[in-house]
Amino acid sequence: MDFYPILLELIIKTSTELPEDITAALKSHLATEEGGSSATSVLETLLENIRLAHERQLPLCQDTGTIHFFVTAPDDFPRRQFQTDACRAVVEATRRGLLRQNCVESVTGHNTGNNLGYVNPTFHWEEADDNAIPKVTVLLKGGGSENVGIQYSLPDETLHAGRDLDGVKKCLLDAVYRAQGKGCAPGILGVCIGGDRAGGAEEAKRQLLRRIGDRSIDTTLATLEQEVLTKANALGIGPMGLGGKTTLLDVFIGARTRHPASFFVTVCYNCWCMRRQTLEIRNCEGSVS
Numbered sequence: 001m002d003f004y005p006i007l008l009e010l011i012i013k014t015s016t017e018l019p020e021d022i023t024a025a026l027k028s029h030l031a032t033e034e035g036g037s038s039a040t041s042v043l044e045t046l047l048e049n050i051r052l053a054h055e056r057q058l059p060l061c062q063d064t065g066t067i068h069f070f071v072t073a074p075d076d077f078p079r080r081q082f083q084t085d086a087c088r089a090v091v092e093a094t095r096r097g098l099l100r101q102n103c104v105e106s107v108t109g110h111n112t113g114n115n116l117g118y119v120n121p122t123f124h125w126e127e128a129d130d131n132a133i134p135k136v137t138v139l140l141k142g143g144g145s146e147n148v149g150i151q152y153s154l155p156d157e158t159l160h161a162g163r164d165l166d167g168v169k170k171c172l173l174d175a176v177y178r179a180q181g182k183g184c185a186p187g188i189l190g191v192c193i194g195g196d197r198a199g200g201a202e203e204a205k206r207q208l209l210r211r212i213g214d215r216s217i218d219t220t221l222a223t224l225e226q227e228v229l230t231k232a233n234a235l236g237i238g239p240m241g242l243g244g245k246t247t248l249l250d251v252f253i254g255a256r257t258r259h260p261a262s263f264f265v266t267v268c269y270n271c272w273c274m275r276r277q278t279l280e281i282r283n284c285e286g287s288v289s
């Protein structure tokens, strides 16, 4: 089995074409901003950027991000072959300039030059039922937006945030307020309530795979998502922090069980440039959705 051609195609599509739900959200928010405002100008520029990147098959942003493969596949899926071919595809996409050389060894400062290194790219595996069609989503996660992610440990005296959903809400609005448009707003929040520190970060990032407008099947979390979204967009921070009604495009909240002594709230912030594309793998032919 050779996964290389379909994975190279998937990476290129992810780097150059924004998912239609993100583009649609940017357009619908543009319609709510005042004509001639900074917010309108920024959103129009983003939409033009998206159009040009697609038309010319160029990266949507100079920071092509860190590379994540989220794979759901049955137990007998050839994982090692997949990872080898994915790494080959990453090297080729880097060589073609569709992925920036973003992999730096932390101790030496050496850039590996081909986007390969320890746990880079990152593979997130999830087991599926025996007859399920394997599915892979590539997420290119911008570094600037990763920098404004944050993890809270409740209770938090500064925020007057206790170990309850009201406390969670205070954390999420604080995260948006602190960012002040940095990380290239309008943003999208992936959130995890609970878990340990590492598990919370993993779950928060995984929440970013949901489509704009998707609400949690847990009605309590769905209500919280909508409330935080509405309140964040009333803060007036706006696109790139220049003012306006469009600070967030959506909020996605998941929850994990936790140790009785711990209550973490983890926020993974993504910029407007939400590059994720999904492929179903059928006999090494793909259909990108």
Ligand code: SF4
Residues within 6 Å of the ligand: 061, 062, 063, 064, 065, 141, 142, 143, 144, 145, 146, 183, 184, 271, 272, 273
């Ligand atoms: S945060 Fe996103 S839009 Fe901003 S520079 Fe990084 S990847 Fe690009």
